[in-house]
Amino acid sequence: MKKRWIAALLALVTALSLTSCGAGGGNTATDVDLTVLSSTMVYTEVYNMVTTPENYLGKTVKMAGTFSIYHDEKADKYYFACLIADATACCSQGIEFVLKGEHSYPKDYPKVGSEITVIGSFNTYKENEIVYCQLTDAEFV
Amino acid sequence: MTQIFEKLALYFTYPFVRYALIVGVLIALCSSLFGVTLVLKRFSFIGDGLSHVAFGGMAVAAVVGVTNDMLVVLPVTVICAILLLKSSTRAKIKGDAAVAMISVGALAVGYLLMNIFSTSSNLAGDVCGTLFGSTSILTLNKIEVWASVILSVLVVIFFILFYNKIFAVTFDEDFARTAGTPVGAYNLLISVIIAVIIVLAMNLVGSLLISALVIFPALSAMRVFKNFKSVTICSAVLSVCCAALGILISILAGTPVGSTIVAADITAFFIFWIIGTVRKGVGK
Numbered sequence: 001m002k003k004r005w006i007a008a009l010l011a012l013v014t015a016l017s018l019t020s021c022g023a024g025g026g027n028t029a030t031d032v033d034l035t036v037l038s039s040t041m042v043y044t045e046v047y048n049m050v051t052t053p054e055n056y057l058g059k060t061v062k063m064a065g066t067f068s069i070y071h072d073e074k075a076d077k078y079y080f081a082c083l084i085a086d087a088t089a090c091c092s093q094g095i096e097f098v099l100k101g102e103h104s105y106p107k108d109y110p111k112v113g114s115e116i117t118v119i120g121s122f123n124t125y126k127e128n129e130i131v132y133c134q135l136t137d138a139e140f141v
Numbered sequence: 142m143t144q145i146f147e148k149l150a151l152y153f154t155y156p157f158v159r160y161a162l163i164v165g166v167l168i169a170l171c172s173s174l175f176g177v178t179l180v181l182k183r184f185s186f187i188g189d190g191l192s193h194v195a196f197g198g199m200a201v202a203a204v205v206g207v208t209n210d211m212l213v214v215l216p217v218t219v220i221c222a223i224l225l226l227k228s229s230t231r232a233k234i235k236g237d238a239a240v241a242m243i244s245v246g247a248l249a250v251g252y253l254l255m256n257i258f259s260t261s262s263n264l265a266g267d268v269c270g271t272l273f274g275s276t277s278i279l280t281l282n283k284i285e286v287w288a289s290v291i292l293s294v295l296v297v298i299f300f301i302l303f304y305n306k307i308f309a310v311t312f313d314e315d316f317a318r319t320a321g322t323p324v325g326a327y328n329l330l331i332s333v334i335i336a337v338i339i340v341l342a343m344n345l346v347g348s349l350l351i352s353a354l355v356i357f358p359a360l361s362a363m364r365v366f367k368n369f370k371s372v373t374i375c376s377a378v379l380s381v382c383c384a385a386l387g388i389l390i391s392i393l394a395g396t397p398v399g400s401t402i403v404a405a406d407i408t409a410f411f412i413f414w415i416i417g418t419v420r421k422g423v424g425k
Binding site for chain 1: 151152155157158279280391392393394395396397398
């Protein structure tokens with residue numbers, strides 16, 4: 001009988017502790033500062049931003065990482081991104097950014113692979129039925 | 142020190158950190174409870190074999206495109222656990238050979254399937270993450286969190302309710318059989334539960350490191366305590382502490398979650414080994 005009570009109590013405590021973990025988070029409505037987080041936290045937060053972008057739309061995001069570019073030769077268009085790696089260094093992911101105002105590559109951009117810090121507004125766009133995330137009106141800090 | 146606490150306070154405002162800690166602690170608790178049984182029954186390597194099977198199942202789930210991969214991984218791992226148990230009693234390919242065969246076979250087929258059919262843009266990253274559990278526990282969605290919590294609680298409830306039978310089956314199957322305990326049924330249940338724990342633990346430490354989560358706390362406790370109850374309780378407390386400490390260190394220092402937890406388990410093992418040796422010396 002005593003064992004059954006312990007088992008029931010355990011189930012109840014676990015359920016209560018989980019329901020207390022509601023929405024919230026360290027992000028304010030206007031700012032997600034990834035530069036103050038550890039690499040494991042940054043990787044997880046960027047993963048969340050990419051998998052659930054609807055939770056971050058319109059928020060101002062500040063992130064630090066490695067500068068990377070992709071050149072679409074067909075459309076002759078450059079895509080710029082800030083990449084971050086996970087703790088095992090086998091996975092990396094990044095967020096594309098579009099600088100505020102008129103800029104030309106390579107004149108107004110740092111060297112590929114250099115460390116950058118960007119701040120911009122988090123948005124999504126659709127291209128070939130795929131949703132991409134990007135920081136618009138971005139600036140280097 | 143104040144800075145560390147401030148940082149921890151900031152990190153705890155993120156729901157995924159709280160989820161990771163709850164799920165991580167529960168998984169560590171389950172794995173340590175049954176870890177003692179596995180070690181005493183000399184089934185330590187079955188955990189390792191099943192974790193590779195779980196990796197294969199996860200690859201199949203990814204290829205088929207199942208949103209919740211647990212729906213594929215869990216049944217596949219449970220079936221293999223039952224097969225392995227049966228093979229150890231009456232099959233032509235016995236014990237360690239069967240474990241090795243299923244283990245490497247599932248690992249190879251899983252990776253092959255992922256290579257041929259995966260639509261992911263970062264295959265190496267996906268495989269690495271699954272094998273070493275770099276951040277898996279921090280990226281669980283709500284359904285996965287609830288599934289993990291419910292399964293963990295069921296495992297702990299089962300252990301508490303059937304503690305005496307598990308004890309009997311672990312130490313002396315013949316005596317348990319003579320006393321009227323359906324040993325075969327209990328062994329089957331234990332292997333199914335081990336499979337559930339393996340699937341859960343994959344999220345915490347990755348499929349290559351699961352054995353450490355099962356074996357280290359039990360072995361550490363055995364250095365100091367000598368009866369089943371004390372070893373089980375010590376193993377559970379130790380495993381929970383190491384998992385919580387590992388998760389906290391990894392988010393603070395930016396280290397991979399899985400290997401940080403295992404490093405904490407290894408450190409605890411050496412501390413307990415020293416305590417055990419000193420106590421033995423004093424006792425003489």
